[in-house]
Amino acid sequence: MITEACIRGRALPEYFRAVLGNLDQFCCNYRVEPHEIAEHLFNGTAITRSLFHTQFNVPGPDESFTGWKTIIVVLDEKYEREYMSYIERIREEGRDANPFFCLMGISVVSLSEGKATLAMTVRDDMLNGEGYLQGGMFTALADEAMVLAIYSVLKKDQVLATISESTNFLRGAGPGDKILAEGRVIKTGRRVAFAESDLTLEGSDAIISRSSAAFAISTHSPRP
Numbered sequence: 001m002i003t004e005a006c007i008r009g010r011a012l013p014e015y016f017r018a019v020l021g022n023l024d025q026f027c028c029n030y031r032v033e034p035h036e037i038a039e040h041l042f043n044g045t046a047i048t049r050s051l052f053h054t055q056f057n058v059p060g061p062d063e064s065f066t067g068w069k070t071i072i073v074v075l076d077e078k079y080e081r082e083y084m085s086y087i088e089r090i091r092e093e094g095r096d097a098n099p100f101f102c103l104m105g106i107s108v109v110s111l112s113e114g115k116a117t118l119a120m121t122v123r124d125d126m127l128n129g130e131g132y133l134q135g136g137m138f139t140a141l142a143d144e145a146m147v148l149a150i151y152s153v154l155k156k157d158q159v160l161a162t163i164s165e166s167t168n169f170l171r172g173a174g175p176g177d178k179i180l181a182e183g184r185v186i187k188t189g190r191r192v193a194f195a196e197s198d199l200t201l202e203g204s205d206a207i208i209s210r211s212s213a214a215f216a217i218s219t220h221s222p223r224p
Helices: 002-008 012-021 023-030 034-042 046-055 065-083 086-097 099-104 135-151
Strands: 107-112 115-121 158-169 178-188 192-201 207-219
Touching: 086 099, 086 107, 086 135, 099 135, 115 135, 135 158, 135 178, 135 192, 135 207, 178 207
Parallel strands: none
Antiparallel strands: 107 115, 115 178, 158 207, 178 192, 192 207
């Protein structure tokens, strides 16, 4: 039963914490020996033994309780990320939490309750045929800023999906320009959130585009 709950994923961090909290008591409660903890996690396969003894480079089951406690610590750190919300991962990892940020070179400038600011420098491969930043990039950057702003006020198990979005383009941007996107929450309800985002060039207060959008709010279970 422990194995099934852990493999499904949802109880995994709680399982680790139970082991870390009191290893002796845990073994007594579940009638297992310290070296059998791995079997409860991964069914005791050869892969389990290889993973624990090679990848994590820790003592084997016949050496000490400390070795297994070290294993649990390592695995807790490895899998805890799966149970972090998007906003928690952004705060901890920055742009690395979002593959699109890495692709476009977007960085998180600031993040507070109901507000987020992103930055992106225009590259040659972002331009349209006329030599200006392609219009979709304005909208994409604004969208990311609005989403981040909304996530800052959501519950951990809530997620977003864009319902509709519109952008007014006021001026262009060219190679080397650094764009700042400020997203701000306008209103949140139980099922829908509304936000706006203004894009400006670094060093200027002039708005180059303004976007507004509506987002559906739903809940989900932690990823398996």
